[in-house]
Amino acid sequence: MLDDVDRAIVEVLRTNARTPVSEIARRVGLSAAPVSRRIERLERNGVIKGYVAVVDDQAVGGLDAFTEVRLIGSVDTAEIEKIARDIPEVRQFFTIAGDPDAMLRFRVENVDHLQRVVNAIRRSGKVSGTKTLIVMNSWDRAAENVAGEA
Template sequence: MDDIDHEILTILEANARTPVADIARQVRLSAAPVSRRIERLERSGVIKRYVTIVDRGLSGQLDAFTEIRLSGAMDTAELSDIIRKVPEVRQFFTIAGDPDALVRIRVSDVDHLQRVVNTMRRTGKVTGTKTLIVMHSWDRDAGDVS
């Protein structure tokens, strides 16, 4: 990857729908080589996918983070297998210290959130949880998102 590839990535991170012609103009190349560079970045896995950032406040959805503490007999790979089966979990992080893991959950309302947390607790491997509801969020790349 060279400086132009990095410039292209910066532009796409700000807005993945930026037309190739606009990117080409910004990086001072023609559209064809920029298109080839983007395709190469996709094939090599540098660009994994394109996403839409939704304003959760307007969509009627709720985000929350739940800290998870595990029983001593469970490893994080086992927890990962359990968590992957919960469709409301958007991200899963194992972390150093206490707690053992952190999950980001997206649900329709607080009652739905309670059901999801209870599902994780019922595994018998989770010894404790602490849930934090997102009131407002800001993303460096997306700006205010809720």
């Protein structure tokens, strides 16, 4: 169970995972040692699953896309998740209520590359249909927060 201090620590780290423990301690009103112990406990308990770099995808190149996936009959969503995990271009997998059954987020080099990835999903034999949306522009709160901290 998380208390208010744990939630405050998580929120600081969610905004910028590189915030020094001394700064987190100042923000939550504790000294550095108990904050370090709390962070270690949050990591051990799986509340904090890891730390990532927020990358400006526009600077790197390529494009993002989302594909809605409709499954055949009574296919378990775990089956499509396994297929998604086996495709390196898949960044995220979501099961969702309603229609469609799942949503995949991809990062690909170009439209031809995207077509190959979507075709791989379709060939799985578990998919009755897809609908792909290409991201034209995006905004990311985490990236904005990190840029504001720099």
